[in-house]
Amino acid sequence: MRTKIDQILEYILSLLLALMVLNVLWQVASRYLLNDPSAFTDELSRYLLIWVGLLGAAYASGKGMHVAIELLERALSEKQKRIQKLCIQLVIVVFAFLVLIIGGSRLVHISFELGQTSSAMQIPLGYVYLALPLSGFLIAYYSLSDFVNLLKNN
Template sequence: MSAIKNVLDQLLAGLCIALFTALVLVVTWQVFTRQVIGDPSTWTSTTAQYLFVWLSLFGAAYVFSERGHIAVDFLARKTGGRAQKAVGAFTMLVVLAFALIVLIWGGLRGVGLTWAQNVSGLPVNVGQMYLALPVSGALITFYALHHLRKIAVGREAGLPINEDEEIGRHTSSMPLIASQDPRITETRLDPRLDPRLDGSSDPDDDTQKGR
């Protein structure tokens, strides 16, 4: 499953780059035709809207593959490893339910209802544009199952992103809970890693005292 995830990550990254590039070019052409030529293009507005929707959906799926979305985890980090594991599993189940019900099931219904509706100024129909919903839902479903399996077997913690004022935010393939991060605990306990704990005076302080 990890090999499939890596392939999907590469494909999603390339797709997001292509969608973003196309969006920039379309919007640039729209501004150029409106402000410079004085004859606004009729297809750029609709195209930009659909490109933005596609970029948002597939970009969200790509970020979810790395569990990089913003999370309010203040209370969860106050608990132990088991509780954090339960929170992580519950979160994946909620995301899985949303992807299955809203994105896949709802998206397929939307595709079926709008397949016969043509998009003004474009050689496609609305149903084809709505395909981004079930496709992104299938991707998010796969990623949710992938992370849920890794959490269940203990290969991934419930809260994968460790946060510290000096370290910042990061995601690793073998994430730890905040209380088990050796970079934080060693810094707090080893005076060699934190000069404020060894009792020695700061040379700048001695200089100031001598003054």
């Protein structure tokens, strides 16, 4: 299942990045070639960057490519390294759950409840903020999966 989620994330991230590139190219072309800058492209590129950043963080977390300070790990024994990795995965799950899932879900709910819309595109901002709980679920899934794998490889 993890490889399927990775494949879906790779496809979505590639699509979002391609859309962002085309969007910025259109912004530049409309500004300099047509002398009539497009009104929505700046806002759309910001929202696409939010989605790419958060889903990219989830993807990087799943691939183990997140930033790590390995200075302490070098000084630990194998058993201590395993305990450290288990603790790190638990901290990641707690952070993803509290900040991204709960906090992000509350933000999405409040945004929809208040009827907040973006200024140029007039889309509900709850859709933009939906990237927070979605990436939180993915990060928590990946971390729990790594935690279980660490326990199995005892």
